[in-house]
Amino acid sequence: MRKFNRTLIGFFILVLTLSTLTGASAQDSELLKQAQLLFKPLPKEIPAPSDNPTTPQKVQLGKKLFFDPRLSLSGVISCNTCHNISTYGVDNLETSIGHGFQKGSRNAPTVLNVGLHIAQFWDGRAKDLEEQAKGPILNPVEMAMPDEQSVVERIKSIPGYIDEFKKAFGGSQEPITYDNIAKAIAAFERTLVTPSRFDSFLNGDTSALTEKEKEGLKLFISKGCVSCHNGIGVGGGMYQKFGIVKPYPYQKDLGRYEITKKEEDRYVFKVPSLRNVTRTYPYFHDGKVWNIKEAVRIMGEVQLGITLSEDEVDKIVAFLDSLTGEIPKEALEIPILPPAKTDTFKFNSRN
Numbered sequence: 001m002r003k004f005n006r007t008l009i010g011f012f013i014l015v016l017t018l019s020t021l022t023g024a025s026a027q028d029s030e031l032l033k034q035a036q037l038l039f040k041p042l043p044k045e046i047p048a049p050s051d052n053p054t055t056p057q058k059v060q061l062g063k064k065l066f067f068d069p070r071l072s073l074s075g076v077i078s079c080n081t082c083h084n085i086s087t088y089g090v091d092n093l094e095t096s097i098g099h100g101f102q103k104g105s106r107n108a109p110t111v112l113n114v115g116l117h118i119a120q121f122w123d124g125r126a127k128d129l130e131e132q133a134k135g136p137i138l139n140p141v142e143m144a145m146p147d148e149q150s151v152v153e154r155i156k157s158i159p160g161y162i163d164e165f166k167k168a169f170g171g172s173q174e175p176i177t178y179d180n181i182a183k184a185i186a187a188f189e190r191t192l193v194t195p196s197r198f199d200s201f202l203n204g205d206t207s208a209l210t211e212k213e214k215e216g217l218k219l220f221i222s223k224g225c226v227s228c229h230n231g232i233g234v235g236g237g238m239y240q241k242f243g244i245v246k247p248y249p250y251q252k253d254l255g256r257y258e259i260t261k262k263e264e265d266r267y268v269f270k271v272p273s274l275r276n277v278t279r280t281y282p283y284f285h286d287g288k289v290w291n292i293k294e295a296v297r298i299m300g301e302v303q304l305g306i307t308l309s310e311d312e313v314d315k316i317v318a319f320l321d322s323l324t325g326e327i328p329k330e331a332l333e334i335p336i337l338p339p340a341k342t343d344t345f346k347f348n349s350r351n
Contacts, residue, residue, distance in 0.1 A: 073146070077099065110280045158340045216318045216322075229274050234274040250288045
């Protein structure tokens, strides 16, 4: 009789366990279906435009140019200075420090996965990576080179680059041009894809996220965060006014209005991608907010008109941390730059 009771109790425990697991599995499946409608996993590589196909030679050249401070007037600022790949594509400063210790007006956004965005810069003034790469080199506050020809002449004075440009742009009559410098940098940037546990989840592995992260994802969806932060980049695919319900507390920047002069673009910015967001502090276009939890609270208030509880914020941040991806190992390896002829090189660190 005792043996029968133990067997019966064991049977009921098994049934209860299976029932609980089945219920949890069903909930996970439903959450996965919702997520797959709203988001997409990262591709293995970012598609390139037809006029700038990605090749190994171009990527190798672009990586060297990305890390080369000789693209700046002073010879000390590179693309990697403000978009440090080892710190998830940012410099973790409110606004970056440029030529002559000048400070930029906006926070430097991450360069990781950026080729998937609708446009480049906070105001979307560059249509693609190629156009974006041309901007900072000539910006007097950033790398401060005086003109395109000066950049080309400097690169031409480095013998090693002459050979590499011929390999990367062999079909060109003149391989070293300002356009080709930008194309090479853009080709390298398209390799900066950071797959995360969230991508594993979207690909069907519901165990890739913890229960807390799944709760955060549910809140992220149900509270309306996905109305702007969706798609492959969990953002980066649209423009939106910052301060829909109430003004952003530190708002001074007019956003896209400065470019379009359209009243409807006042305080409108490109929605940032949330991939690797827990590593890319400080936050927002002005870098005024350093704490991710505060950033989430502010977004709830100014964009959605809701007050999130401490528990809700904590769970949403847990989900956001699941978006932290793996930086390509080859991108983290500092390249050896070709030497220059020292008798032809001069730098200017003055304003």
